[in-house]
Amino acid sequence: MGMRFADATDQAIGVEKGTVPWHHAAMTQPPLLLIPGPVQTDPRVKAAMAQDIAPWDNETRPRYASLRERVRVIAGGVEGEHVCLPLQGCGHFILEAALRTFVPPGQKVLIPNNGNYGVRMIRLAAEAGRVPVAIDIPEGEVATGAMIARALAEDPAIGTVSVVHSETATALVNPMEEIAASVKAAGRRLIVDAVSGFGAIPFDMGAHPEADAVVFSSNKCMEAMPGIGFAIARVDRLEACRGNAGSWSFDLADLLHHARTFGWGSIRFTPAIQSLAAFEVALDIFEAEGGQQARLARYTENARILYDGMVDLGLTPWLPKDRQGPIIVNMHQPPDPAFALQPFVDALKRRGFLISNFSTTTAPTFRIGAIGRLFPDDMRRAVTAVAETLDELGVRRLSRTDIAA
Numbered sequence: 001m002g003m004r005f006a007d008a009t010d011q012a013i014g015v016e017k018g019t020v021p022w023h024h025a026a027m028t029q030p031p032l033l034l035i036p037g038p039v040q041t042d043p044r045v046k047a048a049m050a051q052d053i054a055p056w057d058n059e060t061r062p063r064y065a066s067l068r069e070r071v072r073v074i075a076g077g078v079e080g081e082h083v084c085l086p087l088q089g090c091g092h093f094i095l096e097a098a099l100r101t102f103v104p105p106g107q108k109v110l111i112p113n114n115g116n117y118g119v120r121m122i123r124l125a126a127e128a129g130r131v132p133v134a135i136d137i138p139e140g141e142v143a144t145g146a147m148i149a150r151a152l153a154e155d156p157a158i159g160t161v162s163v164v165h166s167e168t169a170t171a172l173v174n175p176m177e178e179i180a181a182s183v184k185a186a187g188r189r190l191i192v193d194a195v196s197g198f199g200a201i202p203f204d205m206g207a208h209p210e211a212d213a214v215v216f217s218s219n220k221c222m223e224a225m226p227g228i229g230f231a232i233a234r235v236d237r238l239e240a241c242r243g244n245a246g247s248w249s250f251d252l253a254d255l256l257h258h259a260r261t262f263g264w265g266s267i268r269f270t271p272a273i274q275s276l277a278a279f280e281v282a283l284d285i286f287e288a289e290g291g292q293q294a295r296l297a298r299y300t301e302n303a304r305i306l307y308d309g310m311v312d313l314g315l316t317p318w319l320p321k322d323r324q325g326p327i328i329v330n331m332h333q334p335p336d337p338a339f340a341l342q343p344f345v346d347a348l349k350r351r352g353f354l355i356s357n358f359s360t361t362t363a364p365t366f367r368i369g370a371i372g373r374l375f376p377d378d379m380r381r382a383v384t385a386v387a388e389t390l391d392e393l394g395v396r397r398l399s400r401t402d403i404a405a
């Protein structure tokens with residue numbers, strides 16, 4: 001009565017399962033992701049995931065090795081001086097790996113803190129047995145070179161400064177050039193958390209010998225799938241820092257050792273290989289678009305349209321315009337009792353745009369992402385959808401000042 005084994009399995013799990021999308025089961029068109037990662041991706045990036053791949057295959061290896069070189073170049077890394085070290089996992093994982101590798105156990109690391117990702121970095125360092133020394137900066141204010149210089153002068157035991165470049169919680173971009181200059185002048189080392197900006201907001205490793213590493217993840221401005229963290233790191237420092245990590249999994253020095261032993265096409269442990277395949281396509285798209293400058297220009301325009309558009313609606317921006325970065329836009333939640341975040345998010349999603357359903361600032365805000373495979377027209381439609389959604393919810397009072405007006 002031959003029912004094929006495969007058919008039995010299909011019935012057991014329901015073959016339709018894999019074809020029902022996760023967050024738009026009831027919608028014919030998937031919503032666009034307007035969030036700061038994982039971001040909206042190009043269909044070709046998604047399609048690259050649909051294959052089974054052996055990571056150690058002789059056709060896979062050269063492609064992996066070449067992908068590393070292309071990423072090193074984007075970071076301004078110099079051949080022989082810098083290497084690209086991909087690591088399985090998310091942004092926190094690669095950041096922890098950099099902290100463990102370049103900050104010896106028990107040593108102090110200076111961390112300017114002006115938002116949620118600063119807080120997270122402090123926790124990562126502390127739980128890894130390093131000693132975070134925080135500079136507490138009011139949320140929404142930038143870290144300055146002068147602050148760093150002062151803190152380093154006061155405490156000679158601080159060996160490393162670790163900085164969030166683009167603070168994704170607030171949309172503020174810390175001025176890395178002046179911060180790096182202070183680190184260099186004080187003869188200390190620098191780690192850059194470029195997770196939310198890499199590929200759009202530049203940081204040139206070749207111009208910054210004081211930088212041990214810049215780290216990022218696959219699923220933000222590079223517009224690829226989640227699953228891989230990348231460090232672009234100095235070879236001399238990796239060599240000097242062997243034995244620091246106290247973790248095999250999170251040891252960047254061991255990744256260098258692995259590459260030297262088994263080749264630059266070899267991947268230590270099982271990788272998110274489909275995500276790497278998707279990343280290769282995302283790199284092609286990145287280069288075809290015109291690289292970092294083109295991407296920054298597109299995101300800057302996206303963020304401007306969101307910012308100006310929502311100000312025109314009467315909403316109050318969380319940051320003044322001159323501090324508004326290109327990654328996300330935060331708006332104060334309207335002080336009208338008719339507004340609640342989750343119903344707002346749900347109604348916006350029905351109009352085709354999915355935004356975060358949580359606030360990442362101390363004051364209640366909502367945030368709309370400007371990054372990913374999104375274009376100015378998408379942003380204009382998003383602003384219109386925000387206006388319609390506020391109408392639908394019956395939100396009349398949009399800002400704290402409009403009552404007086």
Ligand SMILES: *Cc1c(COP(=O)(O)O)cnc(C)c1O
Nearest residue numbers: 090091092117166168195196217
């Ligand atoms: C997204 C992000 C991270 C890492 O987030 P994961 O969820 O671990 O990928 C770290 N730092 C910044 C600034 C980020 O935006």
